[in-house]
Amino acid sequence: MLDHLLNPTVKDATQFIGRYKSSRVIVIYGQVEATYSGRAAAQLRLMPRLIITKPDGVLMVHEGYREKPVIWNPPGSQLFVSVDGDVLVLRSIRYSPREYVTIRIHKVYMVSSMEIGLTEDFKVIGTEKDVVDAIMANPSLVEDGFKVLSREYETMVGSIDILGEDKLGNLVVVEVKRGEASPEAVHQLKRYVEYIKGKNPGRGVRGILVATGISTSAYRYLKDYGLEFRRYTHANIINYT
Amino acid sequence: MLDHLLNPTVKDATQFIGRYKSSRVIVIYGQVEATYSGRAAAQLRLMPRLIITKPDGVLMVHEGYREKPVIWNPPGSQLFVSVDGDVLVLRSIRYSPREYVTIRIHKVYMVSSMEIGLTEDFKVIGTEKDVVDAIMANPSLVEDGFKVLSREYETMVGSIDILGEDKLGNLVVVEVKRGEASPEAVHQLKRYVEYIKGKNPGRGVRGILVATGISTSAYRYLKDYGLEFRRYTHANIINYT
DNA sequence: GCCTAGGTCCCGTCG
DNA sequence: CGACGGGGCCTAGGC
Numbered sequence: 001m002l003d004h005l006l007n008p009t010v011k012d013a014t015q016f017i018g019r020y021k022s023s024r025v026i027v028i029y030g031q032v033e034a035t036y037s038g039r040a041a042a043q044l045r046l047m048p049r050l051i052i053t054k055p056d057g058v059l060m061v062h063e064g065y066r067e068k069p070v071i072w073n074p075p076g077s078q079l080f081v082s083v084d085g086d087v088l089v090l091r092s093i094r095y096s097p098r099e100y101v102t103i104r105i106h107k108v109y110m111v112s113s114m115e116i117g118l119t120e121d122f123k124v125i126g127t128e129k130d131v132v133d134a135i136m137a138n139p140s141l142v143e144d145g146f147k148v149l150s151r152e153y154e155t156m157v158g159s160i161d162i163l164g165e166d167k168l169g170n171l172v173v174v175e176v177k178r179g180e181a182s183p184e185a186v187h188q189l190k191r192y193v194e195y196i197k198g199k200n201p202g203r204g205v206r207g208i209l210v211a212t213g214i215s216t217s218a219y220r221y222l223k224d225y226g227l228e229f230r231r232y233t234h235a236n237i238i239n240y241t
Numbered sequence: 242m243l244d245h246l247l248n249p250t251v252k253d254a255t256q257f258i259g260r261y262k263s264s265r266v267i268v269i270y271g272q273v274e275a276t277y278s279g280r281a282a283a284q285l286r287l288m289p290r291l292i293i294t295k296p297d298g299v300l301m302v303h304e305g306y307r308e309k310p311v312i313w314n315p316p317g318s319q320l321f322v323s324v325d326g327d328v329l330v331l332r333s334i335r336y337s338p339r340e341y342v343t344i345r346i347h348k349v350y351m352v353s354s355m356e357i358g359l360t361e362d363f364k365v366i367g368t369e370k371d372v373v374d375a376i377m378a379n380p381s382l383v384e385d386g387f388k389v390l391s392r393e394y395e396t397m398v399g400s401i402d403i404l405g406e407d408k409l410g411n412l413v414v415v416e417v418k419r420g421e422a423s424p425e426a427v428h429q430l431k432r433y434v435e436y437i438k439g440k441n442p443g444r445g446v447r448g449i450l451v452a453t454g455i456s457t458s459a460y461r462y463l464k465d466y467g468l469e470f471r472r473y474t475h476a477n478i479i480n481y482t
Numbered sequence: 483g484c485c486t487a488g489g490t491c492c493c494g495t496c497g
Numbered sequence: 498c499g500a501c502g503g504g505g506c507c508t509a510g511g512c
Contacts, residue, residue, distance in 0.1 A: 001289075002270055002350045006245075025291055025305055027268055029243055029355050039420060039505045040367030048242075048357050050266055052291075056306040064266055064357035065297040067315050068492065074308050074507065096483085099505065109243045110353065114270050116289050116305035126281030128488065157462070158424065159487080178489080179280060182501070183399065191428060215500065221398070281490050309507065315492070337498085340490065369503065399502085419504080423486080456485065 004112035010088050013108045017053075017081045017090075020113040026053045030088075031107035034061050036071045038099025044070060046106060051090070053079060059092040059101055073101045126234065128178040131210070132161055134237040135176070139164065141236055142174055142208060157191045170204035171196055181211035181229070186221040193227065245353035251329050254349045258294075258322045258331075261354040267294045271329075272348035275302050277312045279340025285312060287347060292331070294320060300333040300342055314342045369419040372451065372473065373402055376417070380405065382477055383415055383449060398432045411445035412437055422452035422470070427462040434468065 005016055013028075020026055028051040034044040050062040052069075057077040060069035077094040090103040132151065139146045145167030153163040162174040173196055175189040186209060193207035207227040214222070214229055222229055246257055254269075261267055269292040275285040291303040293310075298318040301310035318335040331344040373392065380387045386408030394404040403415040414437055416430040427450060434448035448468040455463065455470055463470055 004245075004247075004351065006243075025303070027291070029353070036505075040365050042363070042365045042505080044360055044363070047360065048355060050268070050293075050355070050357060052303070054306055058306070058308045060308065062266070062293070062357075063359050065295055065299070065316065065359045066493085067299045067301065067310075067313060068506090069308075070360065070363060072308060072505085074505095075306065094505095097505085109355065110245065112270070112351065112353070114289060114291070114350065116291060116303075118304050118306045119285055119288065119311065122283070122285070122311060124281050124283045124490075126490080157428070180500095184502080187398070187428070187432060217500080224397075277490070279490060283490080307508085309491085313490080315490090335490090338490085365505070367505080425487090458485075 002112065002114045004110060005108075006110050008108055008111060010083050010086055010108070013088050013105075013111050014081055014083055016111050016113070017088075021053055021079055021081065022055050023115065024055060024113045025116045026111065026113045027051070028105065028111045029109040030105040030111075031109075032061065032103060032105050034071050034101065034103045036099070036101050038094065039097055042071060048109075051103060051105070053090075057092075059090065059103075061101075061103060071101055071103075073099060077101075126178065126237075128161075128176055131176050131178060131232065131237055135162060135174070135210070141232060142172070142210060142230060146172065155192065155195050157195045158188065160192045160196075163196070166206065168204070170206050171200060173205065173207045175207070175209050177209070177211035179212055181209055181214040181218050183215070183218045183221055185209060185211070186218050186225065186227065189227055190221075190225045193225075243353065243355045245351060246349075247351050249349055249352060251324050251327055251349070254329050254346075254352050255322055255324055257352050257354070258329075262294055262320050262322065263296050265296060265354045265356045267352065267354045268292070269294075269346065269352045270350040271346040271352075272350075273302065273344060273346050275312050275342065275344045277340070277342050279335065280338055283312060289350075292344060292346070294331075298333075298335075300331065300344075302342075302344060312342055312344075314340060318342075367419065367475065369402075369417055372417050372419060375477070376403060376415070376451070382473060383413070383451060383471060387413065396433065396436050398436050399429065401433050401437075404437070407447065409445070411447050412441060414446065414448045416448070416450050418450070418452040420453055422450055422455040422459050424456070424459045424462050426450060426452070427459050427466065427468065430468055431462075431466045434466075 032049040033046045036042045052060045056075040059073045061071040073092040080091045088105040092101040150163045153160040161176045164172045197205045273290040274287045277283045293301045297316040300314045302312040314333040321332045329346040333342040391404045394401040402417045405413045
């Protein structure tokens with residue numbers, strides 16, 4: 001189930017990685033240098049680091065801090081293992097966009113491997129989709145008398161989360177954010193409102209931003225543009241999901 | 242330098258993790274269940290998984306596929322280790338925003354640990370900043386006769402990468418993207434141009450999007466708005482960085 | 483395959 | 498400390 005080699009020879013480590021790279025997760029502690037080139041470029045000098053590969057092609061070089069790897073290639077990349085003198089070489093190619101990672105391991109302290117699966121039905125609760133779902137089920141979360149006309153209404157300038165109508169017959173553009181709304185969210189809403197206004201001359205059009213909160217500068221933009229903000233809390237939503 | 246325990250008792254594993262959690266990277270292979278709650282929520286049933294902790298508070302639960310952990314807490318989080326019967330429990334708290342990760346390890350196959358550093362002077366070449374630097378050094382990359390007036394010019398609607406002037410005395414708003422420009426980039430540029438026009442009535446104002454490429458829909462928006470596109474290649478830039 | 487938009491985004495920088 | 502915007506973003510969903 002779990003295999004590992006301590007201070008293996010380059011040859012043994014190469015064989016080990018070759019055997020498991022397409023079926024298991026592999027973890028390597030080693031003295032490592034690495035380069036990346038593709039859309040951008042980066043380089044790492046020799047140092048102890050942690051390397052992880054996964055059967056889907058993921059390759060990551062981790063350091064002692066940060067959540068993200070310093071150098072990596074994403075799923076779909078292809079991994080090649082070879083030997084250059086006393087150095088174990090991992091080369092990874094991502095094809096679209098073309099990106100290359102080369103890792104030279106001068107000393108392998110440990111290489112280990114285990115078969116690990118995937119939670120197929122993994123689900124995160126509390127995403128933007130959940131909030132939109134709740135509004136669809138109970139439109140009054142936006143405001144009293146609000147009626148939904150369309151979800152994911154497609155326009156030339158992007159897709160509107162919810163397009164609806166208020167009790168006075170005005171069109172209402174609703175933009176939903178799962179957390180704190182930023183200025184960018186307000187600009188987005190403004191764009192949609194201007195588009196809908198252009199398409200419906202003479203008709204009243206309102207824009208409502210629905211989020212758990214809003215930054216002060218975003219709120220200033222919002223007010224400048226004549227848009228509205230509606231706060232929701234997790235408690236508002238939870239009953240309708 | 243590298244320590245590890247194979248199939249340790251819960252007690253030994255606990256002690257091991259407690260000793261190293263604030264100074265080293267720790268890797269655990271185990272039979273794991275986990276929950277996350279905070280801005281959102283998620284849950285994982287018992288399964289073999291890979292767990293990594295780092296001294297800066299990073300905690301990650303990895304599965305056999307994907308680059309990103311399924312459940313995690315970022316740097317700055319605090320890790321607590323305890324025992325619940327035969328189960329090793331890791332609890333992690335992130336304080337702002339408040340988020341909790343609880344990991345229950347029913348079986349530890351291996352726990353290992355090594356001190357790993359950080360590349361302090363790590364640098365990625367080819368970021369947006371590099372492109373802007375190159376234009377600052379050689380404004381004609383934008384167009385012949387272009388003069389820079391200001392970098393990161395702050396406005397009410399965001400900060401303009403480069404504000405300049407063309408040879409005819411028109412104001413020129415330059416928006417730089419490191420890769421393929423999306424519609425979002427065009428909207429951003431349009432916003433800035435409108436703002437600058439509003440502040441400089443009667444003066445000619447142009448908007449130029451500088452990127453390695455542009456999607457077809459983004460190009461359509463760009464033309465509709467009367468904006469311009471200037472392609473750059475890595476080769477254009479590299480001489481000026 | 484590319485395009486589009488969300489993310490528990492993370493991450494650095496600047497106030 | 499929060500706020501803002503970039504990222505080799507990654508990842509899921511449409512076309």
